[in-house]
Structures are given as C-alpha cells and as structure tokens.
C-alpha cells in the first residue's frame with residue numbers, strides 16, 4: 388500500500404466518469420440513426436445483388452431487390468437512402484442520367500411504391516453516365532461548366548418527377564445549385580429541397596466508390612472541378628456560394644480528413660450541415676477490422692461520433708445499418 392494524503396487544488400474530471408449513467412448524463416454528442424443517410428448502388432437486371440470488393444458488406448442491387456433492402460433501412464430507424472445509378476449504356480453526354488426510364492428513375496419509383504415513408508435522396512452527377520467518366524460535358528479534354536448545368540438541371544427534374552424527396556448535386560460545376568433550383572421551381576417543385584455537395588474535395592478516398600459506380604475518369608482526374616485538399620477558406624466560400632444559390636442543406640466531403648472544415652463550417656453557417664463518410668473511409672475501417680486490428684463496433688461508433696462532434700447534423704455513411712443496430 389502506498390500512503391496517500393488526499394490532495395486538493397485541481398479539478399477532478401474523473402468524478403463524472405465513474406459510471407456509465409453518469410457519463411451518459413453529461414455526454415455532449417450522441418448518435419441517432421435518425422440522422423443517417425444510407426447510400427445504395429442500383430444496377431440493371433433482375434435478381435442482382437453484386438458484392439463490391441473494396442466495400443465489404445455493400446452491393447450493387449437491381450431494382451427488384453430494393454424493396455427488401457428499403458424495409459431493412461426503415462426498420463433500422465434510418466430515415467433516408469441516397470441513390471447512385473449504374474446505367475445500361477453510357478454516352479458522351481451521359482443521357483441516361485435524365486432518361487424517364489433511367490436506372491435511378493426506376494429505382495425511385497419502386498422505392499416510393501414499396502416504402503413510401505422512406506426518404507429518397509438522389510445524387511445528381513453525370514460521371515456514372517458518361518462514356519469518359521467525367522462529371523460534365525467535354526470540349527477536348529476540358530470539362531465544360533455552363534453546358535453541363537442544363538443537363539444537371541434536367542437530371543434533377545427527372546428524379547423529382549419520379550418521386551425523389553431531395554436532390555443532391557455532387558458534380559462541383561459552378562452555378563449548378565442555382566440552375567437546379569430554377570429548373571425545379573419552373574417545373575412546379577418549389578417544395579423539393581437541394582442538398583449540395585458544397586465543399587467536395589478531389590479525394591483519393593473515393594477510390595472504392597468508383598469501382599462500385601463504374602465512374603472512374605477514362606483520362607485525367609477531377610482536380611479541375613473538385614476542390615484542392617489544402618483549401619479550408621475556399622471551402623467556406625464554396626458553402627456560402629451554394630447557400631446563396633439556394634441550397635437547403637450543405638455538405639462537406641469526405642468527412643474524417645476534413646473534420647476541421649466541418650467544424651469551421653458549423654461555426655460560420657446556420658444551415659443544416661451534412662458530412663459524407665465516403666467509400667475509402669469505410670474501406671479503411673473494414674480492412675483494419677478484417678485484419679483483427681480494430682474493434683469494429685467501437686471504431687465505427689467513435690468515427691461517426693467524431694463527425695457529429697465536428698458539427699454535422701446529417702451523416703451519409705455506408706455504416707448506417709450496422710451503426711443503427713449497435714445503437715438500439
């Protein structure tokens with residue numbers, strides 16, 4: 388036994404850490420599945436559920452498989468899904484993106500029919516639909532900004548016509564939120580909100596997604612339109628511009644490598660803020676877990692908590708269903 392004289396004159400932080408109920412009482416940040424959005428990849432065909440190798444646990448689903456998945460999402464208490472489409476055919480302009488019977492349009496109709504209360508968010512971008520894999524119209528090897536805006540706006544309107552509750556432009560063309568807002572308003576969809584991928588960085592962490600969505604650029608990269616990873620102040624300008632153009636929810640993407648941007652955005656803006664915990668962040672967790680290097684449940688919940696603590700109201704994550712089950 389060590390002789391102990393009781394000491395004074397310092398703060399005993401540990402008083403509130405002695406028992407779980409005490410810790411829970413003073414916990415500043417908690418997770419709620421009601422703040423999660425679950426991304427889903429939709430592919431052509433029937434009876435298809437193709438695993439994505441770099442994203443263990445995630446699949447590309449054919450439309451007929453969506454109702455069962457949607458039931459699981461709703462039962463988990465997750466209120467929304469985010470759809471990405473893998474079209475039958477790609478072309479220079481990405482015309483299946485706005486086709487009335489395009490893959491996402493079919494998926495939206497099927498989901499709204501099967502589970503009407505589940506929110507359906509659609510990603511608005513051309514990269515899954517263009518033969519070259521870039522997010523806009525090409526002139527030579529350059530991605531043209533303004534000619535792309537009309538195509539994005541048409542895509543958004545067609546998703547909403549199919550029943551989408553919320554549209555989420557991810558292409559990073561300038562002025563697309565304005566173009567989409569105007570097109571929706573003109574078509575009589577003033578009530579449909581826009582969630583803008585406002586500060587979307589040119590990130591290595593989208594690698595697994597591009598395998599899943601078949602959207603790897605055939606030449607070059609996306610640094611001519613997505614943000615440079617070094618730019619925090621510019622991220623705030625991007626967010627301010629999207630708010631000015633009419634975005635209802637603004638997003639920072641990826642999440643973990645950009646928690647500082649998220650925290651600064653939280654300080655600066657009053658709009659609802661979303662963070663996208665992207666495919667590469669998911670892959671890192673899964674890889675470490677598969678090797679027995681991390682405890683999956685604790686590492687996942689800690690990661691999601693950090694995103695909330697940094698300031699996100701909404702988290703888009705491939706971990707949504709597992710996390711929701713752990714939070715029960």
Ligand code: PBG
Pocket residue numbers: 510512514522557558592593594595596597602609664665666667
């Ligand atoms: C489409 C898009 C991408 C992601 C969401 N929308 C890929 C990209 O920009 O290359 C990435 C999502 C993820 O990695 O989970 N432009």
